[in-house]
Amino acid sequence: MSTTTATPQQTTGSTGGPDLAALYKHLRVVDVVDALDGIGYFNLTLMSPELRPLWSGMRFWGPAVTIRAVPSNKPMWRLEGTQDIVEAHRIWFERYPATRLPDDLPPNHVIVMESGGGPEVGFWGSENAMGAVGGGAAGIITDGYCRDTAEIELQRTPVVARKRGRTIIPGRIEVVEVQGTIACGGVRVDPGDVVGCDEDGAVVVPAAVAQEVAVHARAILLADMHARRRHYDAQGKKPDSTVDADAVIAYYESL
Numbered sequence: 121m122s123t124t125t126a127t128p129q130q131t132t133g134s135t136g137g138p139d140l141a142a143l144y145k146h147l148r149v150v151d152v153v154d155a156l157d158g159i160g161y162f163n164l165t166l167m168s169p170e171l172r173p174l175w176s177g178m179r180f181w182g183p184a185v186t187i188r189a190v191p192s193n194k195p196m197w198r199l200e201g202t203q204d205i206v207e208a209h210r211i212w213f214e215r216y217p218a219t220r221l222p223d224d225l226p227p228n229h230v231i232v233m234e235s236g237g238g239p240e241v242g243f244w245g246s247e248n249a250m251g252a253v254g255g256g257a258a259g260i261i262t263d264g265y266c267r268d269t270a271e272i273e274l275q276r277t278p279v280v281a282r283k284r285g286r287t288i289i290p291g292r293i294e295v296v297e298v299q300g301t302i303a304c305g306g307v308r309v310d311p312g313d314v315v316g317c318d319e320d321g322a323v324v325v326p327a328a329v330a331q332e333v334a335v336h337a338r339a340i341l342l343a344d345m346h347a348r349r350r351h352y353d354a355q356g357k358k359p360d361s362t363v364d365a366d367a368v369i370a371y372y373e374s375l
């Protein structure tokens with residue numbers, strides 16, 4: 121396998137720091153995991169394999185923004201009439217105001233949630249997850265539940281979850297902190313770490329090594345693309361984008 125010296129690119133994001141999401145575009149989770157191995161981070165930052173993308177073909181990378189939630193330990197009360205039942209969220213949040221992520225989140229951020237391990241609750245659903253994407257999220261990772269999962273797939277909304285669920289927020293779960301250090305899927309996540317997923321699972325790359333890991337991982341990807349391309353050619357298989365190393369090289373040269 122070919123090797124590359126780790127000389128991180130000086131690609132910058134909108135905040136003036138390196139545009140890590142751009143450096144990770146095209147990388148597979150396996151490339152990043154192999155690169156983490158290469159710097160001695162064996163298995164340290166692999167999220168539990170129980171956390172799964174909710175539809176096939178999902179892949180995203182981006183800087184983490186974090187949410188920590190706990191079971192509410194407060195019941196939702198009985199509501200009178202259809203309209204109040206439809207507006208249960210509003211009524212709950214009027215009494216217990218929501219802790220929300222700030223507005224100035226980096227582009228292509230990934231919302232990572234520690235759900236508190238409570239009972240089934242579809243904190244994420246097809247409406248609020250799609251809204252998060254509209255707000256600039258590249259993906260959502262929760263160690264809890266997501267509901268409306270048929271629509272999540274139909275919309276191609278990038279959600280990774282541990283479970284599919286049915287029930288709704290009021291009386292079950294509350295966000296108590298945003299942009300703090302959390303644990304999700306058994307690993308630590310700090311805001312600004314690079315997190316991502318694909319069909320193989322989800323992984324965290326600590327911010328301190330994120331640029332270096334991206335450089336190693338790119339070399340690993342390109343070496344593998346070349347090797348697979350030789351199999352394609354030997355077996356008369358029509359090349360596809362997964363063996364188009366020239367396109368990947370051109371992309372990175374353009375950054």
Ligand SMILES: O=C([O-])CC(=O)C(=O)O
Nearest residue numbers: 243244245246247248289
């Ligand atoms: O309403 C919620 O809290 C979760 C949900 O079903 C959605 O966002 O679609």
Ligand SMILES: [Mg+2]
Nearest residue numbers: 245246247268
């Ligand atoms: Mg819903």
